[in-house]
Amino acid sequence: MISVGSSIPPAPESLWVERDNNTVSLPSSGKYIIVGVPGAFTPPCSSQVPGYIENYDKLKEKGISAAYVVAVNDIFVVNAWKEKLANDSGVQFLSDSRGMIITQISSNNRYSILIPHIRGAGEFTNSVGLGFDASGLLGNTRSKRYVAIVEDGKVVNLQVEDEAPNITVTHVDKVLGSL
Amino acid sequence: MISVGSSIPPAPESLWVERDNNTVSLPSSGKYIIVGVPGAFTPPCSSQVPGYIENYDKLKEKGISAAYVVAVNDIFVVNAWKEKLANDSGVQFLSDSRGMIITQISSNNRYSILIPHIRGAGEFTNSVGLGFDASGLLGNTRSKRYVAIVEDGKVVNLQVEDEAPNITVTHVDKVLGSL
Numbered sequence: 001m002i003s004v005g006s007s008i009p010p011a012p013e014s015l016w017v018e019r020d021n022n023t024v025s026l027p028s029s030g031k032y033i034i035v036g037v038p039g040a041f042t043p044p045c046s047s048q049v050p051g052y053i054e055n056y057d058k059l060k061e062k063g064i065s066a067a068y069v070v071a072v073n074d075i076f077v078v079n080a081w082k083e084k085l086a087n088d089s090g091v092q093f094l095s096d097s098r099g100m101i102i103t104q105i106s107s108n109n110r111y112s113i114l115i116p117h118i119r120g121a122g123e124f125t126n127s128v129g130l131g132f133d134a135s136g137l138l139g140n141t142r143s144k145r146y147v148a149i150v151e152d153g154k155v156v157n158l159q160v161e162d163e164a165p166n167i168t169v170t171h172v173d174k175v176l177g178s179l
Numbered sequence: 180m181i182s183v184g185s186s187i188p189p190a191p192e193s194l195w196v197e198r199d200n201n202t203v204s205l206p207s208s209g210k211y212i213i214v215g216v217p218g219a220f221t222p223p224c225s226s227q228v229p230g231y232i233e234n235y236d237k238l239k240e241k242g243i244s245a246a247y248v249v250a251v252n253d254i255f256v257v258n259a260w261k262e263k264l265a266n267d268s269g270v271q272f273l274s275d276s277r278g279m280i281i282t283q284i285s286s287n288n289r290y291s292i293l294i295p296h297i298r299g300a301g302e303f304t305n306s307v308g309l310g311f312d313a314s315g316l317l318g319n320t321r322s323k324r325y326v327a328i329v330e331d332g333k334v335v336n337l338q339v340e341d342e343a344p345n346i347t348v349t350h351v352d353k354v355l356g357s358l
Contacts, residue, residue, distance in 0.1 A: 020316055041255040074317040076220040077256050084259070097318030121318030137199055138253040139276030139300030140319045 001129030002148070006155045008034075014098040014123035020075050024068070024094055031151040032066040033059065033175070036130055036143040038164040040073040040081035048145070051172035053086040059172075060090075062179035064149075067091045072122035072131070072142045096124045096143070132164065145170050149179075180308030181327070185334045187213075193277040193302035194247075199254050203247070203273055210330040211245040212238065212354070215309055215322040217343045219252040219260035227324070230351035232265040238351075239269075241358035243328075246270045251301035251310070251321045275303045275322070311343065324349050328358075 002008075010028045017024040026032065035052055037045040049069055052059070059067060067090070071078055075095040082093040099121035125131045125143045134142040147170045149157040157178060159169040168174070181187075189207045196203040205211065214231055216224040228248055231238070238246060246269070250257055254274040261272040278300035304310045304322045313321040326349045328336040336357060338348040347353070 039253060039255060041259040042253075043255075072318065073256070074218060074221075076218060076222075077252070080220040080259065080263070098316070099314040099318045121314065135278040135300065137277070139251065139278045 001160075002155055003158060004155055006128075007153055008128070008148070008150050008155065010153065012096075012124040012127070014096055015070065016075050016095045016098070017092055018075075018079065020095075024092070026068070026150070027065055028153050030065045031063050031149065031156075032068070033064050034146075034148040034150065035067065035069045035170070036125065036146040036148070037069060037071050038134060038142045038145055039138055040071050040077050041084075042138075044145075044165045044167060045071070046081075046085065048167045048170065048172075049085060049091075053089045053091050055172050055176060056090050058176055059179070062176065064179070068094050070094045070096050070125065070143060072096050072125055072140070096122045098123055099140070130160065134164070147175055149175075180339075181334055181337065183334055183337060185307075186332055187307070187327070187329050187334065189332065191275075191303040191306070193275055194249065195254050195274045195277070196271055197254075197258065199274075203271070205247070205329070205332075206244055207332050209244045210242050210328065210335075211247070212243050213325075213327040213329065214246065214248045214349065215304065215325040215327070216248060216250050217313060217321045217324055218317055219250050219256050220263075221317075223324075223344045223346060224250070225260075225264065227346045227349065227351075228264060228270075232268045232270050234351050234355060235269050237355055238358070241355065243358070247273050249273045249275050249304065249322060251275050251304055251319070275301045277302055278319070309339065313343070326354055328354075 010026050011023050015024045016022050074097040078093050078095040121140045122131050130144045131141045145161040145164050147159045148155050189205050190202050194203045195201050253276040257272050257274040300319045301310050309323045310320045324340040324343050326338045327334050
């Protein structure tokens, strides 16, 4: 998992905004915030995210230049969720659904074996080590609920909920208090 | 893939309606229709499905007792989509998202090897052979676009689009014409 000091790439290939394959550009300087959420339209996420929308101006007053909600949901679902919650907000909603199923060949001196390998949905979320297996309820890998504050491309604060439905350390009031 | 004559189980464990783990009961007698769709909130599906909602009475006049839209989307997304399209329609919207990641052990006389095995999202859809890998755009396995007419628990007509975005043989007018 990423931690304080980790770099966040400026344009992760799987983070799409507004339409498929439209990669977002994350700021390489200044301070921004990523709010990772387990599921568009789920009750906890639909309760947590409006706090960031309502307090977007306060976040900006405290030096945050941009706020991104990141969900391992496809771009069509993410757009519909944004439309419902916050169509005219400065908070951006990013889809991190793209996934790939890769088949690897494992071999030693005597045998070659085809191994179906899961990279799974959520390339960005998995690349920062914040995915979890939500397949029993939601069907695939999803994002843990976390908030990362990123400054000049590096993580300066990371808060991850112990359980995905919880909203404690990732509540907007907690984040505002830490800025 | 299922074909004419195949049995459809009356209560697939992964087909949920209204809330998670609330298994739907499919009619074991009479005639009903399943409309499998690739993605809630995607433009083709949001264009196709209203036809079934608007023509639900005509379907009933032609002997259809129930109509189910089945999507490999989680129950929260499916409910939000239904709310947007057809909150008071008789057409039922089912979530088939549940998936599982199973790790198998493969062994012969000399070696044991752990093989991560994908069953993937959409247990029902995969069990009837109508899933496809949509991970590049939508993140996981989804349902092909198909219409199955089921009578007394057995498929009596099955129409599957060659390409998921197409709406030709699965258009409600085509289905009405075949009844």
